[in-house]
Amino acid sequence: MRFVLLAALGLTCALPALAADLPPKPARLGLCAACHGETGMAQIPAAPNLAGQRLDYLRxxxxxxxxxxxxxxxxxxxIGPLSDAELDQLARWYSAQTPQPQAAAHP
Incomplete structure (x- = not known):
């Protein structure tokens, strides 16, 4: 029981530190989010999910x-008008997001 309490306490203390490691939300996220979602989960059927993709791949x-x-x-x-720095912000943002399970389509 003591181990469980210590583990829970450790996790509670670590969560704010983990949240601090997330990159800031890019200022140019709007156009991307229209199709790929703000957290990288596609909003339209033809768009791929970007959440959790490898950073180097996204860049x-x-x-x-x-x-x-x-x-x-x-x-x-x-994305034509975006600079390398802006593309890097987008890649960092989407690679840091956690993929979520897709809801099953209902006929």
Whole structure:
């Protein structure tokens, strides 16, 4: 019983520290959130979930969309004007989010 109490106390003390490690919400999140959700869980069927994706993958993909290497006009339009620093903020934000289970579609 003592172990359980100590573990619970340790977890309670660690939670604020873990929350402090989350990156700040990017100022340019709005357009992304319209399709991918603010926490990276897609809002529309064609959009992929971004929550919990690898940081290096997201950085690379965002730059490829912006620069036209990945030829997706909607993405290029949405992130075309963003700087490398802004893309990095978005990648950090989405990679730090925790994926959530999807609700089952009802026919």
């Amino acid at each position: 690379s993909a965002l730059k490829d969309y912006r620069d036209g290497t990945r030829n997706v006009p909607l993405m290029r339009t949405a």
